[in-house]
Amino acid sequence: MEKGYWMLVLHAHLPFVRHPEYKDTFEERWLYEAIFETYIPLLQIFERLERDKVYFRLTMSLTPPLINMLNDTLLRNRFQKHLENLIELTEKEIKRTEKEPEFHSTAQMYNRKLRKYHKIYLEVYKCDLVRAFNNFQEKGNIEIITCGATHGFFPLIGIHRECVRAQIEVAVNNHKDAIHRAPAGIWLPECGYNPGDDEILKAYGINFFFVDSHGVFFSNPMPRYGTYTPVYCPSGVAVFARDIESSRQVWSSKGGYPGDFDYREFYRDAGYDLDMDYIKPYIHESGIRVNTGIKYHRVTGHEVELADKKPYSYDKALAKTRSHAEHFVRTRYEQIEYCNNLLHIRPLIVSPYDAELYGHWWYEGPYFLEHVFRIIDAEKRILPVTPVEYLGRYPLHQIVVPSASSWGHKGYNEYWLNPKNDWIYRHLHRGAEKMIELANIYKNHEGDELKIRALNQCARELLLAQSSDWAFIMRSGTTVEYATKRTKEHLSRLNTLYEEIKSENIKAKQLELLEKKDNIFPQIDYRVYCSG
Missing domain, CATH: 1.20.1430.10 (Families 57/38 glycoside transferase, middle domain)
Structure with a gap:
């Protein structure tokens, strides 16, 4: 029987970028990269877990700007062309690296994966990734929540309460149109909480939201169980707080798993490395070099210059995701055991991350998550849950007034002001x-x-x-x-x-x-x- 609970929360968001007036824009590539490096790989992992009857649960925000872009016909068509362009590049790369075995297998890997994603996007998902994610919500595997309509930062636009209400009402209506149900919860943009905003959330049927750790630690009164159980605002809206330890293990670029020397180096890309005449058809039409997503080097070391990075081994990196997943689950269990003995409860560990961390920034990240769920399912000592499931099991919690807070630098809005x-x-x-x-x-x-x-x-x-x-x-x-x-x-x-x-x-x-x-x-x- 489980001794505690784990809540994985992935915040999937990009700003609304759509430029029909241009043929090629740098910023639209943010969406294209997120689709083939994060969203499709995550969906593929969900499908493998479902196929193998592995129990998994997670919460995922699909923000209104992201939903609108994923559903936009112009951007869908442009993404398809972008992917086809990359496939052409990888085919050339396979030939170019024939006599460079340290790079050749990586070029083949990219070609293989991009061809697969192209086929899946068109033939399986029918270009509709929102529906693909929603299918897993209908099956009970994920809980899709909303966000502010355009990710407006509530603490700083909230001088006019009408602005906060508008951000929430437009988001809720957009969610209903796209997901075909009202959102039970919300990811506050930048985890920015201003006391009293929960009253507006309640008015629109929002039952829970997330804050950074100190948003609950510094509540009034102080929380009896820290971040290991949710709390309620006086309005009755539940608050889940980020667990510091599990976040640090993944977020930290140096001390966290993504900084392992065998993982793919994000900042060295073929778009900058290769000869201009060769790479020009695959970068921006102006000739300005950009990331292509084709990267051949590994982290190597934290103090190693980009020019000195060593060749990347995809197979070796994937092997690391298993050992890191084992470590992650083991430390969660140790954390839960400690809380069992100290607090005499079955603690809840809330681990929120930007979804794009998995696959885009940390290329091997989706495979890490897959291993985590497989290990947890095999051991059955920790139960993954969504907020709705957890509150259904444990509806009674302490009432507090959470502290004004945000995530990011220093935790009190400073990054945005x-x-x-x-x-x-x-x-x-x-x-x-x-x-x-x-x-x-x-x-x-x-x-x-x-x-x-x-x-x-x-x-x-x-x-x-x-x-x-x-x-x-x-x-x-x-x-x-x-x-x-x-x-x-x-x-x-x-x-x-x-x-x-x-x-x-x-x-x-x-x-x-x-x-x-x-x-x-x-x-x-x-x-x-x-x-x-």
Whole structure:
């Protein structure tokens, strides 16, 4: 009989990136890479576990931007072409590396896997990955939860409560349309919790959410069992807190499993290594070098320069996932035994991660998860659970007021509010004021279809501007120019539409272009921003 419980939570999210005005964009590749490195490999693992009758449970957020992109016809077609382009590259790589045995088998591996994924995507999943994940929810293996509509960071946009309500209501409605059921839980964007937000969650039927460890540790009153059981907010919404130890074992790039010297090195890629004339058809059309996903080297060592990385062995790396999975399960059992003796409970260990860590950043990560579930099923000392299942077994828990918190650097919003990105918030707040004003003025408006369309597009533009991804990118220093451009563009469009609506001078052709470009949430109703 199990002595404790393990809750795996995967947060699958990407910002909404869709550029029909360009043939080739750097940022759309984020989605393509996530599909063939994370989402399809995860689905393949679920299928193997189901085939072998291995008991597995996990919770997975599919955020509204990700759902909309995965269901978009333009992006589906572009992903298919992107995959076919990579398959062509790997075929050339097989020939190029014929006399380089240390690289040849890796080239063959990529070709084999990409061909398989291409066939599966088209013939098995029919290009519909949302439905593929939902099939496993229908079977009871996974619990799909939602997130903020565009991953807006609630603690910083919450100065206007209408904005938090809109993020939640639009997300819930989108989830119902795509998943065909109401979401039982939510992943708060960036785990950002502001006391009182749970009341809004409750109003929309959300029964649970997740916070970082200190969000519960510093609750009032202090939690009797730490993070080893959920707690309830005064509203009755349950809170599950991240377990520090199990997170560190996977998250840490140096001390965690992904930093093992035999695993694939993420930062060295054929897109930068190979001769320009050879690689040009497979990078950005401008000739700017980008990652292709074809990588031939292993981590080798933490202080080793990229140029000195050693060749990667796929088979050797996969063997490591088994030993690391054994270690992970063993340490979870030791953790549970300790809690059994100290707290006299069957503890719950909550392990949340970005889904894209598994496969994209840590190439072998999906196989690690497969081994973890197989080992747990064979030993039957730990039971994997979803939040709904756990609360069904144990409905009574302590009532506390969780602390304001987030995950990320220092744990209190700092990554999303600092000198590199703080300039955006006065503009976001002013945009919110304009949107709320319009919603209140026209809350009973009927008949003028053009005005209703313009109001709905205003709502889309504000939601897109509020994405926490833009502030995150500005702070991290990666594609800062793009994040800045997206923030300014959405706010500019909102401001232009605001003036056109107020002056009764809506430009129909320009509105149509915006609707085609920023086409997220086709069923949105601007009245979600009404006050009261």
